[in-house]
Amino acid sequence: MKSKFKAVFICVAFAFMMPACTTANQHESNDVKNKTQSFADGSVLNVTLADNDLKLVVANSPKAKAEGLSYKKEIPEDGMIFFFPELETLSFWMKDMNFPIDMIWIAEDRVVGIEKNVPAPEPGTKITDLKTYSPNEKADIVVEVEAGASDKLNIVPGSILQIKKINGE
Numbered sequence: 001m002k003s004k005f006k007a008v009f010i011c012v013a014f015a016f017m018m019p020a021c022t023t024a025n026q027h028e029s030n031d032v033k034n035k036t037q038s039f040a041d042g043s044v045l046n047v048t049l050a051d052n053d054l055k056l057v058v059a060n061s062p063k064a065k066a067e068g069l070s071y072k073k074e075i076p077e078d079g080m081i082f083f084f085p086e087l088e089t090l091s092f093w094m095k096d097m098n099f100p101i102d103m104i105w106i107a108e109d110r111v112v113g114i115e116k117n118v119p120a121p122e123p124g125t126k127i128t129d130l131k132t133y134s135p136n137e138k139a140d141i142v143v144e145v146e147a148g149a150s151d152k153l154n155i156v157p158g159s160i161l162q163i164k165k166i167n168g169e
Helices: 002-036 062-067
Strands: 044-049 052-059 079-088 101-107 110-118 139-146 161-166
Touching: 052 062
Parallel strands: 052 079
Antiparallel strands: 044 052, 044 161, 079 139, 101 110, 101 139
16 A cells, blocks of 8 residues: 555656646746847847858847847848847838848747848838838747848748857857
8 A cells, every 4th residue: 555655646746747847948948038138239149040050240228129220231240139028019110221131030939920021211211101010920039131041041930049159258
């Protein structure tokens, strides 16, 4: 009887420990996400997106996010990465942009939307006439790369983003 009770106790204890293990793994993932909030504007992250190694410039502060790639003559490094604290409906526009780009929306490290070959606005376009771009799903990360790069790199919905490290660390 004691050994039967012991076996049942071990099975029940194991059943309660399994969700704890899953929760611990989820916290590891969330810890990585929480650390992204501390990346400095202008720092360069080494990432893997759809099995492609990329260097992306960070835009993390509200000012850097608002400016993004505006006024730049060319895309820095392989593109820019924007971090948001939680999943939300994100809208981007091409205000003061000088070249076309692909916009890639990511939710918890998985691509959920891509807007390809988004054109720069014609000079003199009124702010009220600028088109906004949003995915069908909520996202917490946006990556902007040169127009056509998402096709060249085979980035598709479901592709995985992995942050490797910040240059200089």
